[in-house]
Amino acid sequence: MTRKWLIKDGTFAVPDRENPVIRGYMLLEGSMITYIGEERPEGVEGAETFDGKGLLFMPGLVNTHGHAAMSLLRGYGDDMVLQTWLQEKMWPMEAKFTGEDVYWGTALSVLEMLKGGTTTFLDMYDHMDQVATVVEQSGIRAVLTRGVIGLCPPEVQKHKLDEAMVFARNWHGKADGRITTMMSPHSPYTCPPDYIERIVQAAHDLDLPLHTHMSETRAEVEQNVADYGVRPAQHLLNLGLFSRPALLAHAVHLTDEEIGILAAHQVAVSHNPGSNLKLASGVARVPELLKAGVTVSLGTDGAASNNNLDMFEEIRLAALIHKGVSGDPTAIPAREALRMGTEYGAKSLFLQDTGKLSAGMKADFIAVNTEQAHFLPRTDYISHAVYSAGPKDVEHVWVNGKQVVKHGACLTLDEEKVRFEAQAAFEGLLGR
Amino acid sequence: MTRKWLIKDGTFAVPDRENPVIRGYMLLEGSMITYIGEERPEGVEGAETFDGKGLLFMPGLVNTHGHAAMSLLRGYGDDMVLQTWLQEKMWPMEAKFTGEDVYWGTALSVLEMLKGGTTTFLDMYDHMDQVATVVEQSGIRAVLTRGVIGLCPPEVQKHKLDEAMVFARNWHGKADGRITTMMSPHSPYTCPPDYIERIVQAAHDLDLPLHTHMSETRAEVEQNVADYGVRPAQHLLNLGLFSRPALLAHAVHLTDEEIGILAAHQVAVSHNPGSNLKLASGVARVPELLKAGVTVSLGTDGAASNNNLDMFEEIRLAALIHKGVSGDPTAIPAREALRMGTEYGAKSLFLQDTGKLSAGMKADFIAVNTEQAHFLPRTDYISHAVYSAGPKDVEHVWVNGKQVVKHGACLTLDEEKVRFEAQAAFEGLLGR
Numbered sequence: 115m116t117r118k119w120l121i122k123d124g125t126f127a128v129p130d131r132e133n134p135v136i137r138g139y140m141l142l143e144g145s146m147i148t149y150i151g152e153e154r155p156e157g158v159e160g161a162e163t164f165d166g167k168g169l170l171f172m173p174g175l176v177n178t179h180g181h182a183a184m185s186l187l188r189g190y191g192d193d194m195v196l197q198t199w200l201q202e203k204m205w206p207m208e209a210k211f212t213g214e215d216v217y218w219g220t221a222l223s224v225l226e227m228l229k230g231g232t233t234t235f236l237d238m239y240d241h242m243d244q245v246a247t248v249v250e251q252s253g254i255r256a257v258l259t260r261g262v263i264g265l266c267p268p269e270v271q272k273h274k275l276d277e278a279m280v281f282a283r284n285w286h287g288k289a290d291g292r293i294t295t296m297m298s299p300h301s302p303y304t305c306p307p308d309y310i311e312r313i314v315q316a317a318h319d320l321d322l323p324l325h326t327h328m329s330e331t332r333a334e335v336e337q338n339v340a341d342y343g344v345r346p347a348q349h350l351l352n353l354g355l356f357s358r359p360a361l362l363a364h365a366v367h368l369t370d371e372e373i374g375i376l377a378a379h380q381v382a383v384s385h386n387p388g389s390n391l392k393l394a395s396g397v398a399r400v401p402e403l404l405k406a407g408v409t410v411s412l413g414t415d416g417a418a419s420n421n422n423l424d425m426f427e428e429i430r431l432a433a434l435i436h437k438g439v440s441g442d443p444t445a446i447p448a449r450e451a452l453r454m455g456t457e458y459g460a461k462s463l464f465l466q467d468t469g470k471l472s473a474g475m476k477a478d479f480i481a482v483n484t485e486q487a488h489f490l491p492r493t494d495y496i497s498h499a500v501y502s503a504g505p506k507d508v509e510h511v512w513v514n515g516k517q518v519v520k521h522g523a524c525l526t527l528d529e530e531k532v533r534f535e536a537q538a539a540f541e542g543l544l545g546r
Numbered sequence: 547m548t549r550k551w552l553i554k555d556g557t558f559a560v561p562d563r564e565n566p567v568i569r570g571y572m573l574l575e576g577s578m579i580t581y582i583g584e585e586r587p588e589g590v591e592g593a594e595t596f597d598g599k600g601l602l603f604m605p606g607l608v609n610t611h612g613h614a615a616m617s618l619l620r621g622y623g624d625d626m627v628l629q630t631w632l633q634e635k636m637w638p639m640e641a642k643f644t645g646e647d648v649y650w651g652t653a654l655s656v657l658e659m660l661k662g663g664t665t666t667f668l669d670m671y672d673h674m675d676q677v678a679t680v681v682e683q684s685g686i687r688a689v690l691t692r693g694v695i696g697l698c699p700p701e702v703q704k705h706k707l708d709e710a711m712v713f714a715r716n717w718h719g720k721a722d723g724r725i726t727t728m729m730s731p732h733s734p735y736t737c738p739p740d741y742i743e744r745i746v747q748a749a750h751d752l753d754l755p756l757h758t759h760m761s762e763t764r765a766e767v768e769q770n771v772a773d774y775g776v777r778p779a780q781h782l783l784n785l786g787l788f789s790r791p792a793l794l795a796h797a798v799h800l801t802d803e804e805i806g807i808l809a810a811h812q813v814a815v816s817h818n819p820g821s822n823l824k825l826a827s828g829v830a831r832v833p834e835l836l837k838a839g840v841t842v843s844l845g846t847d848g849a850a851s852n853n854n855l856d857m858f859e860e861i862r863l864a865a866l867i868h869k870g871v872s873g874d875p876t877a878i879p880a881r882e883a884l885r886m887g888t889e890y891g892a893k894s895l896f897l898q899d900t901g902k903l904s905a906g907m908k909a910d911f912i913a914v915n916t917e918q919a920h921f922l923p924r925t926d927y928i929s930h931a932v933y934s935a936g937p938k939d940v941e942h943v944w945v946n947g948k949q950v951v952k953h954g955a956c957l958t959l960d961e962e963k964v965r966f967e968a969q970a971a972f973e974g975l976l977g978r
Contacts, residue, residue, distance in 0.1 A: 189925035192933065193869075193879040226919040332873075391870030392933070394877070421933035422920045427862075435867065437625075438823030441764075445826070447625040487658040488854045490965055491972035493621035501624065501824070501853035506938035533922055540923035 116144040119515075120158050124166025125484070126150060127173070127499055129452045130470050134496050140171065142477045145290070145515035149473055168485040169509060170495050172452075173471050174233025174255075174478040175425035176459025179325075179363040179384035179413025181239045181261075182248075183211065183219030185226070186540050187418040196331065196393050204418060207543055215539045216241035220248040222536040225527050226423045228254055230505030233478040233513045236361075236384070236413070236463055238298050238325060242281045250289040253518040253526045255478060257463045258285060259296040259325055264309035271309055279316050286322070292514055294465065296361075301327040302346050303334045307353055314354045323359035323464050326350070329372075330364035331395050347372035356381050361462050363413060366390055366398045373399065377406040382462035385454070387431035389415035400436050401445045411462035412455045424505045429455040433500050448500040477515040482507045548576040551947075552590050556598025557916070558582060559605070559931060561884045562902050566928050572603065574909045577722070577947035582903055600917040601941060602927050604884075605903050606665025606687075606910040607857035608891025611757075611795040611816035611845030613671045613693075614680075615643065615651030617658070618972050619850040628763065628825055636850060639975055647971045648673035652680040654968040657959050658855045660686055662937030665910040665945045668793075668816070668845070668895055670730050670757060674713045682721040685950040685958045687910060689895045690717060691728040691757055694745065696737035703741055711748050718754070724946055726897065728793075733759040734778050735766045739785055746786045755791035755896050758782070761804075762796035763827050779804035788813050793894050795845060798822055798830045805831065805838045814841040814894035817886070819863035821847035832868050833877045843894035844887045856937045861887040865932050880932040909947040914939045 119142040126136040128150070141149035141158060149155040184204075191203030211219075216239065227235055233254065237245050238261040249256040260278035264271050282295035297317040299305040305313070317324050329335050329346045338346045347368065350356060356379035365376070365383045376383065385398050403410050412428040414420050433451035437443050446454075460469025468476045484495070488502045511519035518526050551574040558568040560582070573581035573590060581587040616636075623635030643651075648671065659667055665686065669677050670693040681688040692710035696703050714727035729749040731737040737745070749756050761767050761778045770778045779800065782788060788811035797808070797815045808815065817830050835842050844860040846852050865883035869875050878886075892901025900908045916927070920934045943951035950958050 185919075186923060187925075188920075188923065188934065189927075189929040190923075192926065192929045193876050195875055199875075222919050222922060229919070388866065391866035392875070394869040394873050394875035396873065397870055417920075417934075421929065424920075424936070427859075430859075431866075434820065434823035434863075435870070437826040438829055438867070439871070441826050441828065443627055443631075443824070443826035444625050485965070487617075487654050487661070487961075487965060487968075488620075488849075488856075490654060491618060491620065491622075491969050493619075493972070494624065497621040497624045497853065502620065502849075504856070504936050504938060506936060529919075533917065533919060536919075537923050540925070 118143050118158060118161035119164065120161040121164045121166045121171065122154070124169060124171050125495060126171045126471050127452065127496060128471050129449045129496055130457050130472070134449055140471065142515055145476055147471060147473055147475045147477050150471055166481070168483065169481040170484045170499065171471065171479055171481050172231070172499060173456040173469055174480050174511065174513065175231045175455050176411065176463065176469055177227065177232050177235040177414055177423065177425050178361065178411040178459050178462045179236055179238070179386055179415055180423070181416035182223035182235070182237050182245060183216040183239055184416030184418045185223040185423070186215060186219035186536060186543065188421050190418065192421070210543050210546060211241070213241040213244045215543060217244040217248060218532065218535040218539040220245045221252070221527060221532045223417065223423055224248055224252045224254055225524055225529060225532050228252065228511055228519055228524055229508065229522065230424050230426070231480040231508040231511060232423070232425050233480065233511060234460065234463065234465065234468060236325065246285045246288070246293055249293055251526065253513050253516055255292045255468065255513055257294050257296060257465070259298040261298045261300045262305070262313065263300045264305035275312060275316060279320065282320055282322055290514060296323045296325045298325045301334070302338055302349055307342070310353045310355065314358060317358045323361065324355055325361045325363070326355070328362040328365050329367045330390070332367050335367045345369065345372055347375045351375055351379065359464050364390065364395065364398070366396045368399055373402055373406045373408065376403070376408050382409040382411065384413040384462060385410050385432060386413045386415045386428070387435055388428055389419045391431070391435070393419050397435055397439050400432065401440060404450070409458050409461050410454055411459040425455055426503050426505055429500055448497045451500050452496060478513050480508050481510040483509045550575050550590060550593035551596065552593040553596045553598045553603065554586070556601060556603050557927060558603045558903050559884065559928060560903050561881045561928055562889050562904070566881055572903065574947055577908055579903060579905055579907050579909050581905055598913070600915065601913040602916045602931065603903065603911055603913050604663070604931060605888040605901055606912050606943065606945065607663045607887050608843065608895065608901055609659065609664050609667040609846055609855065609857050610793065610843040610891050610894045611668055611670070611818055611847055612855070613848035614655035614667070614669050614677060615648040615671055616848030616850045617655040617855070618647060618651035618968060618975065620853050622850065624853070642975050642978060643673070645673040645676045647975065649676040649680060650964065650967040650971045652677045653684070653959060653964045655849065655855055656680055656684045656686055657956055657961060657964050660684065660943055660951055660956055661940065661954065662856050662858070663912040663914070663940040663943060664855070664857050665912065665943060666891065666895065666897070666900060668757065678717045678720070678725055681725055683958065685945050685948055687724045687900065687945055689726050689728060689897070691730040693730045693732045694737070695732045696741035707744060707748060711752065714752055714754055722946060728755045728757045730757045733766070734770055734781055739774070742782070742785045742787060746790060749790045755793065756787055757793045757795070758787070760794040760797050761799045762822070764799050767799045777801065777804055779807045783807055783811065791896050796822065796827070796830070798828045800831055805834055805840065808835070808840050809838040814843065816845040816894060817842050817864060818845045818847045818860070819867055820860055821851045823863070823867070825851050829867055829871050832864065833872060836882070841890050841893050842886055843891040857887055858935050858937055861932055880929045883932050884928060910945050912940050913942040915941045
């Protein structure tokens with residue numbers, strides 16, 4: 115018999131609705147939410163009950179761009195010019211990453227994300243079997259993709275693409291459906307056009323969406339124009355990338371025409387405000403993207419350029435920086451920022467059944483402890499969630515109907531072991 | 547006999563030094579730090595010892611601009627145009643504030659600040675005896691000033707100024723020296739020139755520094771030029787305000803010439819990045835100010851325009867936004883951002899003996915729990931403190947040598963009562 119579970123006396127954030135806060139009940143059956151509303155639902159005999167008093171229940175946060183294993187390089191190089199940082203710090207270390215390093219780096223990130231209220235994340239990296247294994251074990255939901263860089267001989271290109279396809283085929287739908295996959299050329303500046311076309315074809319063959327970095331820096335846009343005569347959005351359009359469901363990371367430097375291309379082809383954007391600020395890439399044109407009807411979600415990027423995986427911070431940055439830069443205090447209201455971090459995140463990842471607290475959705479949700487000074491007075495819980503909450507306010511986390519964090523402790527990963535092994539992995543990288 | 551207290555096996559953040567992290571010992575005697583270094587100090591027989599393992603000790607954070615009682619209006623109005631927000635939301639409610647409201651609003655803020663690692667704050671508000679009482683009871687350090695608005699008849703102006711002077715004289719040096727005072731015309735646009743001159747004279751008479759809002763919005767700068775023919779920095783210079791030690795809040799819209807005026811007169815600036823972004827005021831020219839030699843510190847402003855009192859967030863915003871906006875990833879390095887939130891904060895408040903972990907300083911410091919995923923690997927603790935830490939990572943807090951937060955719980959205020967009374971005060975305001 116499916117387990118039933120009733121939350122009573124809860125406060126629920128439903129930013130997708132006109133009235134974005136419900137006080138009442140939520141019913142779970144197995145992995146699903148089957149009811150949410152002010153009235154006690156029918157047919158709950160035998161359901162376990164959970165007292166929701168003092169808790170704000172929110173959809174789990176959705177992190178739509180990152181490289182989880184890079185948390186092994188958190189703080190290893192900061193406040194540097196991008197190319198120096200990449201060439202002197204990141205790339206030499208990443209070249210040494212083994213599957214085991216990726217496992218512990220990913221576990222470190224998943225631990226931070228789960229405890230901080232993230233229930234779904236996208237990961238683009240290498241050694242993806244290890245990443246998928248962490249996802250399977252930890253109970254988190256993930257969209258996984260082996261990012262491929264094509265600046266290499268044809269046989270290496272082919273090997274990488276084959277590897278990406280095997281991974282995508284093998285893991286799609288696994289871990290009780292918590293894992294889905296994508297195909298990912300790393301970026302227009304690291305993949306020759308014909309290679310991108312072959313990856314697009316592979317995505318067609320596998321019926322999977324595509325993910326890539328695009329227009330993170332002004333320099334790469336200029337390079338694209340110099341090399342191909344067009345800006346990156348037109349270039350990717352020409353290569354057929356937008357003929358598939360697609361998600362672009364960053365998309366900082368866009369013209370009106372490019373925004374038009376993304377809107378016309380329903381291309382989603384993962385806005386990474388923390389990383390874009392830290393690497394001095396600039397401020398993406400998010401209000402204009404949203405106005406044009408583009409789905410904009412939020413990502414942390416890797417911890418080496420953020421330097422945390424706190425989605426509350428990305429939500430708050432999205433709400434704050436576009437006001438400050440545009441001069442319009444209504445630019446991204448709190449409710450819209452929260453939707454970017456939840457509902458629009460799920461939409462960006464082409465997941466139909468998460469990102470909202472609503473009957474028929476997967477039970478991916480979090481409970482925030484509101485019995486704290488910074489949640490008072492009880493004026494507007496959406497505002498408090500966006501402008502005042504932080505990752506350590508998260509008391510409980512459920513993914514796919516299963517509780518994975520309880521009173522701030524992760525139930526699925528051995529926290530002490532993960533911390534120990536991640537530190538050991540970093541020291542191992544330094545030593546070899 | 548003065549109590550001695552030795553922290554061993556600690557990691558200490560000393561961003562004022564060339565090598566910004568010390569692993570070793572810190573000795574406290576009474577309210578003072580008397581030793582910090584790698585070697586165990588001499589003469590510590592009879593000292594109590596404290597195991598610093600797994601903790602990062604940092605100078606207490608210094609919040610140099612705010613209106614603590616305004617936390618009673620957190621979330622009461624967001625994402626609105628400034629004038630609408632002030633006229634329809636803030637001012638009608640603030641007009642109803644009683645001394646008791648100010649007491650509980652301030653207590654709510656002090657609770658949030660202490661638990662989040664802030665050991666010193668500046669407060670500019672009304673009913674300041676109530677604010678001082680909270681400071682006395684809570685054990686926090688504060689610089690307090692009755693902000694005066696001069697858009698009123700001469701007798702009311704005089705009454706306010708007298709009140710500000712009596713408060714400043716009565717409380718300066720009180721609460722074991724934890725309270726100092728300033729004089730504060732609210733701003734050039736809310737105080738006629740002759741009133742500002744009288745306040746400056748009062749500050750001379752009392753030998754106190756001055757604090758005021760300046761150039762928060764573009765509109766007020768334009769108004770100043772229209773009314774007085776000069777921009778605000780020149781206007782305040784003309785009125786003698788910079789003949790005293792002075793601290794300006796916001797200072798978002800500055801010309802090169804104004805930056806020169808501030809530097810020449812050693813005027814300090816409280817940069818409030820969260821509030822400036824949320825109210826869409828703009829991004830202050832902090833890299834240029836620092837380059838010119840101006841002391842720039844950090845403030846949260848009131849919780850109604852932030853919406854929290856998290857100084858870790860202000861430090862991180864200061865490190866991030868100036869990189870993103872300038873395009874220079876070295877704009878405000880982590881160490882400089884941390885100094886802005888600690889050492890430069892103390893300097894901005896004209897406090898000689900706090901803001902650093904160093905022999906001869908007051909023992910105002912915090913201990914952050916680094917046994918957590920987001921503090922790994924152990925690469926660079928200054929980077930972690932700035933880019934990854936949050937208020938709830940604070941495990942212990944000491945002010946003036948006395949522990950005021952232990953394992954995240956406030957030892958000096960009754961948390962549950964403060965939360966209850968603050969909520970009741972807000973409901974009372976709504977009801978009358």
